[in-house]
Amino acid sequence: QVQLVESGGGLVQAGVSLRLSCAASGRTFSTYRMGWFRQAPGKEREFVAAISRNGGSTYYADSVKGRFTISRDNAKNTVYLQMNSLKPEDTAVYYCAATSSIMTHIVREVNYWGQGTQVTVSS
Numbered sequence: 001q002v003q004l005v006e007s008g009g010g011l012v013q014a015g016v017s018l019r020l021s022c023a024a025s026g027r028t029f030s031t032y033r034m035g036w037f038r039q040a041p042g043k044e045r046e047f048v049a050a051i052s053r054n055g056g057s058t059y060y061a062d063s064v065k066g067r068f069t070i071s072r073d074n075a076k077n078t079v080y081l082q083m084n085s086l087k088p089e090d091t092a093v094y095y096c097a098a099t100s101s102i103m104t105h106i107v108r109e110v111n112y113w114g115q116g117t118q119v120t121v122s123s
Contacts, residue, residue: 002026002112004096009117014088020081022096022114029077030054032111033104036070036081038092038119045095049081050104059104064090086121093118 003025012018020036035050049070050059058070069082079096096114103109 002028002032002098004098004112004114006094006096006114006117009094009119011120011122012086014086014121014123016086017082017084018086018119019083020094020096020117020119022079022081024077024079024096024098026077029098030074032098032100033102034070034072034079035097035099035104035110036079037095037097037107037110038090039095039116040092043092045107047105047107048094051079061105083119086119088121088123091119091121 004022006022008020036048037045038048039045047061049068051070051072055072067085072079093116095116097110098112099110101109
């Protein structure tokens with residue numbers, strides 16, 4: 001069992017940066033691939049970024065590539081999402097996810113979800 005708790009969301013203006021954190025419980029954090037998804041009102045949950053178990057590989061949705069950076073600290077059981085140059089279209093609830101699947105971008109492959117943190121970007 002893994003419990004995930006996100007933090008760091010908020011209301012910001014377009015163009016600024018924000019960093020999300022996700023703290024995981026349990027001693028098995030390093031055995032999971034970790035990811036971030038987001039869900040805007042009226043839309044389906046979508047993949048944002050993922051990172052391999054040792055942090056050596058990262059993957060991004062095209063919409064955030066070059067602006068967002070995912071990282072993890074296995075010693076602290078924490079995964080981060082650094083979001084730069086935020087746009088109004090980035091507004092959504094952001095969810096941390098843990099998966100044992102190699103299909104890290106697939107919603108149904110996620111084993112554990114966090115409760116989500118709201119990010120609102122005003123223009």
